[in-house]
Amino acid sequence: MNQPPHDAARESALLEGCERALEQARRGPLGANPRVGAALLSPSGELLVTGFHRGARTPHAEADALLAARERGLDVHGATCIVTLEPCAHAGRTPSCARTLIDAGVARVLYAVQDPHDIAANGGALLRDAGIDARLWSDALPGSVEGDLTARAAELNRRWFQATRESRPFVTAKIAHTLDGYVAAADGTNAWITGEGARAEGHALRSTVDAIAVGTGTARADDPALTARDAHGRLAARQPRRVVIGESPLEPHSRLAKATHGPEHARPLLYRTRDIRAVFENLRAEHGVEHLLLEGGPRLISAALTLDLVDDLWIHEAPTLLGAGTPAVTGLGIGTLENRLDFDIVPESLHVSGSDLLFHAIPRARQQTPTKGE
Amino acid sequence: MNQPPHDAARESALLEGCERALEQARRGPLGANPRVGAALLSPSGELLVTGFHRGARTPHAEADALLAARERGLDVHGATCIVTLEPCAHAGRTPSCARTLIDAGVARVLYAVQDPHDIAANGGALLRDAGIDARLWSDALPGSVEGDLTARAAELNRRWFQATRESRPFVTAKIAHTLDGYVAAADGTNAWITGEGARAEGHALRSTVDAIAVGTGTARADDPALTARDAHGRLAARQPRRVVIGESPLEPHSRLAKATHGPEHARPLLYRTRDIRAVFENLRAEHGVEHLLLEGGPRLISAALTLDLVDDLWIHEAPTLLGAGTPAVTGLGIGTLENRLDFDIVPESLHVSGSDLLFHAIPRARQQTPTKGE
Numbered sequence: 125m126n127q128p129p130h131d132a133a134r135e136s137a138l139l140e141g142c143e144r145a146l147e148q149a150r151r152g153p154l155g156a157n158p159r160v161g162a163a164l165l166s167p168s169g170e171l172l173v174t175g176f177h178r179g180a181r182t183p184h185a186e187a188d189a190l191l192a193a194r195e196r197g198l199d200v201h202g203a204t205c206i207v208t209l210e211p212c213a214h215a216g217r218t219p220s221c222a223r224t225l226i227d228a229g230v231a232r233v234l235y236a237v238q239d240p241h242d243i244a245a246n247g248g249a250l251l252r253d254a255g256i257d258a259r260l261w262s263d264a265l266p267g268s269v270e271g272d273l274t275a276r277a278a279e280l281n282r283r284w285f286q287a288t289r290e291s292r293p294f295v296t297a298k299i300a301h302t303l304d305g306y307v308a309a310a311d312g313t314n315a316w317i318t319g320e321g322a323r324a325e326g327h328a329l330r331s332t333v334d335a336i337a338v339g340t341g342t343a344r345a346d347d348p349a350l351t352a353r354d355a356h357g358r359l360a361a362r363q364p365r366r367v368v369i370g371e372s373p374l375e376p377h378s379r380l381a382k383a384t385h386g387p388e389h390a391r392p393l394l395y396r397t398r399d400i401r402a403v404f405e406n407l408r409a410e411h412g413v414e415h416l417l418l419e420g421g422p423r424l425i426s427a428a429l430t431l432d433l434v435d436d437l438w439i440h441e442a443p444t445l446l447g448a449g450t451p452a453v454t455g456l457g458i459g460t461l462e463n464r465l466d467f468d469i470v471p472e473s474l475h476v477s478g479s480d481l482l483f484h485a486i487p488r489a490r491q492q493t494p495t496k497g498e
Numbered sequence: 499m500n501q502p503p504h505d506a507a508r509e510s511a512l513l514e515g516c517e518r519a520l521e522q523a524r525r526g527p528l529g530a531n532p533r534v535g536a537a538l539l540s541p542s543g544e545l546l547v548t549g550f551h552r553g554a555r556t557p558h559a560e561a562d563a564l565l566a567a568r569e570r571g572l573d574v575h576g577a578t579c580i581v582t583l584e585p586c587a588h589a590g591r592t593p594s595c596a597r598t599l600i601d602a603g604v605a606r607v608l609y610a611v612q613d614p615h616d617i618a619a620n621g622g623a624l625l626r627d628a629g630i631d632a633r634l635w636s637d638a639l640p641g642s643v644e645g646d647l648t649a650r651a652a653e654l655n656r657r658w659f660q661a662t663r664e665s666r667p668f669v670t671a672k673i674a675h676t677l678d679g680y681v682a683a684a685d686g687t688n689a690w691i692t693g694e695g696a697r698a699e700g701h702a703l704r705s706t707v708d709a710i711a712v713g714t715g716t717a718r719a720d721d722p723a724l725t726a727r728d729a730h731g732r733l734a735a736r737q738p739r740r741v742v743i744g745e746s747p748l749e750p751h752s753r754l755a756k757a758t759h760g761p762e763h764a765r766p767l768l769y770r771t772r773d774i775r776a777v778f779e780n781l782r783a784e785h786g787v788e789h790l791l792l793e794g795g796p797r798l799i800s801a802a803l804t805l806d807l808v809d810d811l812w813i814h815e816a817p818t819l820l821g822a823g824t825p826a827v828t829g830l831g832i833g834t835l836e837n838r839l840d841f842d843i844v845p846e847s848l849h850v851s852g853s854d855l856l857f858h859a860i861p862r863a864r865q866q867t868p869t870k871g872e
Contacts, residue, residue: 302838303813303859304827305679313835426821439677443841443859447800447830453678456821461687464676467817469850476845483855485677485817 137169138234138265141206142273145236148176148185149208149280150472154436154484155294156334156414158281160185162207164193164200167231172198179332180415186211186221190228204232208277210239211247211258222247226254233258234265236277240285283435283486292404293334293416295433297425298326299452300440306449307422312345314450320355321478322440327352329438331360334413335393337403339424340370347378350392350419365411366392369403369424400427426453429465434487437467441481511543512608512639515580516647519610522550522559523582523654524846528810528858529668530708530788532655534559536581538567538574541605546572553706554789560585560595564602578606582651584613585621585632596621600628607632608639610651614659657809657860666778667708667790669807671799672700673826674814680823681796686719688824694729695852696814701726703812705734708787709767711777713798714744721752724766724793739785740766743777743798774801800827803839808861811841815855 141163148161157177162185164172173196175189183191186207193200211221211233225233233251238260251258261277262270278285287294300318301307308314316323330336330352338348352360366380373396374381380392393411395403407413418425418434428434458464467485474483515537522535531551536559538546547570549563557565560581567574579585585595585607599607607625612634625632635648652659661668674692675681682688690697704710705726712722726734740754747770748755754766767785769777781787792799792808802808832838841859848857 301678303679303811303841304675304825305677309833309835309838311834315835317835429819437677443843445803445827445830445839445841446832446835447825447827448832451678451821453819453821456819458820458822459683460685461683461689461691461820464683465819466853467677467819468853469817469855471850474848474850474855476843476848479840479842481843481848481855481857 134169135266137165137171138204138206139269139273141165141171141204142234142236142261142265144171144174145185145206145208146273146276146280148174149277150470152177152185153179153332154284154296154470154486155332156180158209158284160207160209162186162189162205164189164198164230165204165206166199167202167204169204172200172203184212184221185209187219187224190224201229202231203229204234205230206234208236208280210235210237211251212239212241213247213250220247220250222250222254225251226256231257234261235259236261236274237281241288282489287435290405291408292401292433293408293413294435295404295416295418295428296329296333296436296438297418297428297434298329298438298440299420299425300326300442301452302442302444302446302449304445304447305452306446307420307452308450309446310448312450314346317444318440318442318480319478322442322480322482324355325477325482326440327354327360329417330364331362333364333415333417335365335367335407335411335415336417336419337367337369337424338419339421340368340372340374341423342419342421343368343370343378343380344372344375345421347375347380348419349379363390364417365407365413366390367395367403367407367416368392369395369397369400371396371398398427400424401431401433404433422450422452422454426455429453430456432487432490437485437487439481439483439485443479443481508543509640511539511545512578512580513643513647515539515545515578516608516610516635516639518545518548519559519580519582520647520650520654522548523651524844526551526559527553527706528658528670528844528860529706530554532583532658534581534583534655536560536563536579538563538572538604539578539580540573541576541578543578546574546577558586558595559583561593561598564598575603576605577603578608579604580608582610582654584609584611585625586613586615587621587624594621594624596624596628599625600630605631608635609633610635610648611655615662656863661809664779665782666775666807667782667787668809669778669790669792669802670703670707670810670812671792671802671808672703672794672812672814673799674700674816675826676816676818676820676823678819678821679826680820681794681826682824683820684822686824688720691818692814692816692854693852696816696854696856698729699851699856700814701728701734703791704738705736707738707789707791709739709741709781709785709789710791710793711741711743711798712793713795714742714746714748715797716793716795717742717744717752717754718746718749719795721749721754722793723753737764738791739781739787740764741769741777741781741790742766743769743771743774745770745772772801774798775805775807778807796824796826796828800829803827804830806861806864811859811861813855813857813859817853817855
């Protein structure tokens with residue numbers, strides 16, 4: 125209140141930059157990488173450009189913003205970069221963001237949350253060693269608003285941080301169900317509950333994840349190929365690893381069973397167990413799976429939900445009523461409303477595709493620590 | 499193709515007007531009145547204003563557009579009015595639209611669909627008697643596009659026309675359920691599945707409908723007041739008629755039972771029958787109910803769905819999983835996917851309210867004539 129007007133304007137520009145960075149971050153997909161947004165301000169506090177991370181194998185948010193600035197011929201020398209996550213320090217799929225920011229000549233970097241990922245961490249230190257004023261939002265913004273902004277940045281990737289801590293992939297569970305919650309009619313028919321648009325989006329996601337898993341029940345009932353295909357049935361260039369989890373064997377003539385005799389990289393991974401946490405950990409440790417898509421059936425997805433292993437629920441809802449059939453989830457052991465599993469819809473993801481409703485929903489933070497065991 | 503450029507421009511302006519009128523119509527609510535949109539074009543074909551009908555007790559689309567023109571000081575003399583439904587000829591809650599258009603001095607009125615409602619019909623004839631060039635879109639637009647445009651206008655109010663033909667109210671069925679289709683947990687707890695925002699929207703709709711109906715099961719289980727209230731619990735100025743349908747009696751100390759001793763206009767109507775089609779017809783014929791809201795329970799709503807008596811499904815979906823409980827609909831007698839009940843989401847209605855997902859869905863046209871009897 126008693127600050128000189130110049131500082132008030134500067135502060136207001138920073139807060140606006142934080143809001144824009146958060147807004148950008150929410151545009152990114154849920155998956156192998158965290159959702160991150162960035163905003164570049166000129167030395168006088170003017171918003172230059174924004175950027176966000178579009179998912180694995182695309183530029184990080186800071187790089188995306190710098191790229192946008194270069195395309196528009198904007199001078200970023202002496203600029204302030206506001207970003208929702210600490211810039212990474214290691215060069216992996218993309219160059220280190222800390223290095224990119226140093227090379228670009230920015231004067232100041234404000235990041236909301238420290239990167240919890242061991243390899244990438246310490247981007248802040250690298251920036252400071254290069255003489256850049258790099259600090260957390262909590263060290264740069266007024267306390268009255270900083271807490272809320274930082275909390276929103278942390279919430280963006282709460283489940284990604286959790287998956288990282290638990291040494292397992294980020295898990296997306298896809299459910300294609302009717303308005304009344306069924307994935308198949310009473311006689312088992314389920315082709316197709318959702319329409320072509322939804323199926324095309326499903327295949328698009330398949331081509332970005334590292335692995336797709338189904339339970340043995342679904343493998344037997346649907347005989348799926350679990351490949352990523354385009355509208356003409358052609359295989360996508362990038363194929364996910366195929367995973368089958370459960371105690372029953374595959375049908376010998378099923379597509380997945382046949383693929384076990386194919387080339388090594390395309391062989392399905394068969395886990396004859398019900399310990400899905402151990403499977404998920406193994407998929408990350410042994411097969412580099414950072415984003416796992418669960419495509420059913422209800423038993424596998426329900427087991428993952430019960431163990432709090434679903435980071436992202438991807439709902440494909442057909443505006444259809446059946447009144448009876450196979451429920452999308454089952455056996456959660458919930459007897460009363462108070463014990464329900466709550467999610468938050470990702471509003472940016474909500475849309476109608478063909479006739480169907482598609483959206484992502486993230487598990488709401490639970491009060492208690494989830495059970496770790498079986 | 500061989501028309502002179504002047505006519506091509508005129509035709510293009512008319513088509514644009516039709517599109518805008520359709521777009522406007524979709525903004526209107528489903529209910530007692532049809533959804534109608536209008537566009538006014540200047541004599542030279544320029545789009546002046548648009549308008550739409552916001553529901554019972556508000557101006558019709560043509561009047562809304564003329565009002566908008568007056569507010570902006572636009573001259574509508576000699577204008578063309580494009581409207582998605584034949585202007586009404588009778589002065590009821592609002593003045594006759596045909597008369598309003600005549601008084602405003604428009605030269606031409608193009609309407610998509612004839613009004614099937616006996617009292618209001620013949621607005622077209624009234625306009626022609628006054629020397630106005632009033633005609634159907636099918637008589638004014640090129641055949642190549644007219645069919646599609648007229649079909650879209652008819653589809654807007656397909657269920658309203660059906661309710662009118664069947665001499666019953668337009669029926670909205672509200673379902674507040676979880677992502678997996680339950681309206682209550684396994685132990686019967688259901689307060690509250692959806693949040694405050696959704697409940698506030700529910701009360702807002704209650705204050706616009708003519709009646710709310712529940713089955714006796716819901717009356718006994720929930721002891722509802724069935725009144726329209728604001729966020730502070732205060733009664734809205736306009737209250738719907740309360741209706742209970744079913745063979746069981748009311749609990750003597752329930753709120754609805756007590757109200758049967760209250761003032762005549764506020765007494766619940768009790769129908770001790772399962773013949774809901776007869777109840778609906780009686781509500782319209784004897785009590786002037788043009789828009790009926792079904793609020794449950796699952797048995798009443800499922801019965802109405804089975805008899806094809808639901809014109810509008812209003813879904814309040816909480817992003818919550820229970821895995822077990824009371825299903826939102828039941829006993830539809832559907833054994834295989836092919837016999838499912840399909841709906842079309844009204845995209846304009848889709849939104850997140852608090853944490854919940856709200857949208858309207860309209861029954862898709864069925865191939866066969868629905869069963870009329872029990």
